[in-house]
Amino acid sequence: MSAALALRVCPRAPQNPASGEKAALTPEAIGALATACLRLEVETWPKPGLVSHVDNGSHADMDAALLHRSAGGLEPFFAAIAKAAGAGADMDRLRGVGMAAEAEMLAATGGVNTHRGAIFGLGLLCAAAALRNAREPTLGATVSRRWGRAIHEGPAAPHSHGSRAARRYGASGARGEAATGFPSVYGLGAPALDEGLRLAPHDPEAARVQAIFALIAGVADTNILHRGGAEGLAFAQRRAAEFLDRGGVGAPGWRERAARVHDEFVARRLSPGGSADLLSMSLFVRAVERPARSMRSEFDHARGAQ
Ligand SMILES: CC(C)(COP(=O)(O)OP(=O)(O)OC[C@H]1O[C@@H](n2cnc3c(N)ncnc32)[C@H](O[C@H]2O[C@H](COP(=O)(O)OP(=O)(O)OP(=O)(O)O)[C@@H](O)[C@H]2O)[C@@H]1O)[C@@H](O)C(=O)NCCC(=O)NCCS
Numbered sequence: 001m002s003a004a005l006a007l008r009v010c011p012r013a014p015q016n017p018a019s020g021e022k023a024a025l026t027p028e029a030i031g032a033l034a035t036a037c038l039r040l041e042v043e044t045w046p047k048p049g050l051v052s053h054v055d056n057g058s059h060a061d062m063d064a065a066l067l068h069r070s071a072g073g074l075e076p077f078f079a080a081i082a083k084a085a086g087a088g089a090d091m092d093r094l095r096g097v098g099m100a101a102e103a104e105m106l107a108a109t110g111g112v113n114t115h116r117g118a119i120f121g122l123g124l125l126c127a128a129a130a131l132r133n134a135r136e137p138t139l140g141a142t143v144s145r146r147w148g149r150a151i152h153e154g155p156a157a158p159h160s161h162g163s164r165a166a167r168r169y170g171a172s173g174a175r176g177e178a179a180t181g182f183p184s185v186y187g188l189g190a191p192a193l194d195e196g197l198r199l200a201p202h203d204p205e206a207a208r209v210q211a212i213f214a215l216i217a218g219v220a221d222t223n224i225l226h227r228g229g230a231e232g233l234a235f236a237q238r239r240a241a242e243f244l245d246r247g248g249v250g251a252p253g254w255r256e257r258a259a260r261v262h263d264e265f266v267a268r269r270l271s272p273g274g275s276a277d278l279l280s281m282s283l284f285v286r287a288v289e290r291p292a293r294s295m296r297s298e299f300d301h302a303r304g305a306q
């Protein structure tokens with residue numbers, strides 16, 4: 001994103017000239033950016049087992065239009081989470097806004113769980129973006145330092161798919177990811193976006209494909225564990241790693257190869273919904289932390305896609 005466009009997509013509150021601190025984004029700009037990242041995730045194909053503008057992957061209950069409707073409905077909640085964080089909210093207060101966002105999602109989608117994980121993870125990154133300053137290295141570090149303990153100790157739904165996967169397979173899931181500062185975002189998704197842009201400089205969708213494969217290869221996605229068990233997770237991780245080992249989006253014929261992996265996931269009904277959310281979060285942290293290097297035309301496109 002150019003500096004001018006970064007300011008258009010993410011208008012910043014005035015800089016504090018006395019302290020010289022980085023100025024925080026406005027809550028409205030944070031909400032708009034978070035929703036743009038959710039839309040960009042949808043507009044990415046091939047994404048193994050997941051819904052996109054091309055097909056519905058392993059899902060009978062979702063399509064791209066539903067995901068866009070959900071993403072649009074969440075924008076004011078992402079802004080509200082940022083606003084609350086800017087006013088010093090603790091985790092209980094943020095959780096209240098997150099629960100209201102979940103209710104909005106379910107109302108907008110007729111009861112389909114489109115973005116529960118994203119409301120939680122991207123929501124916390126929105127909160128951190130509102131507090132961004134020169135002293136914190138990353139948004140993830142802010143989440144972990146300010147709310148990590150409360151995330152660990154907070155209420156958990158004992159019968160959610162994620163809680164079951166945690167008990168059965170030891171996967172720490174969405175909660176563990178956030179409490180520890182989003183290691184999959186900073187260690188897998190965001191570096192793979194950079195690598196994808198290097199391999200295919202004129203194809204930002206390719207960069208997102210590189211990132212989703214890197215995430216699937218490395219994340220213990222509780223959605224895959226829920227539908228496919230440990231065997232399904234091992235299959236998904238192996239196929240994603242093979243794609244990357246063969247050169248990822250830098251190798252000739254990559255799109256056809258990625259589409260074949262997508263078909264294999266669909267045949268097994270596997271859907272890495274957690275990795276989809278982590279792709280949105282990777283786009284978000286790069287856009288906030290390195291705006292000059294983000295993908296200008298892509299954010300314009302995302303704001304138009306609905
Ligand atoms: C903390 C909560 C997110 C609850 O977490 P928990 O693990 O207890 O519960 P789940 O309901 O299972 O939701 C976790 C969702 O997180 C995503 N996820 C999975 N693995 C990971 C991972 N390793 N790292 C990060 N994130 C991960 C995933 O969300 C996506 O997938 C959903 C769609 O999947 P789908 O295949 O359709 O699955 P289902 O409909 O569930 O089942 P079937 O179709 O198979 O029948 C979609 O939500 C994506 O977003 C997991 O689903 C949280 O709920 C909570 O505490 N909320 C309170 C609000 C709050 O505190 N907010 C904080 C401030 S914003």
Ligand SMILES: Nc1ncnc2[nH]cnc12
Pocket residue numbers: 041042049050051052057059062067114115271272273274276277
């Ligand atoms: N593209 C997608 N397909 C299925 N589940 C998702 N959850 C979030 N994004 C998703």
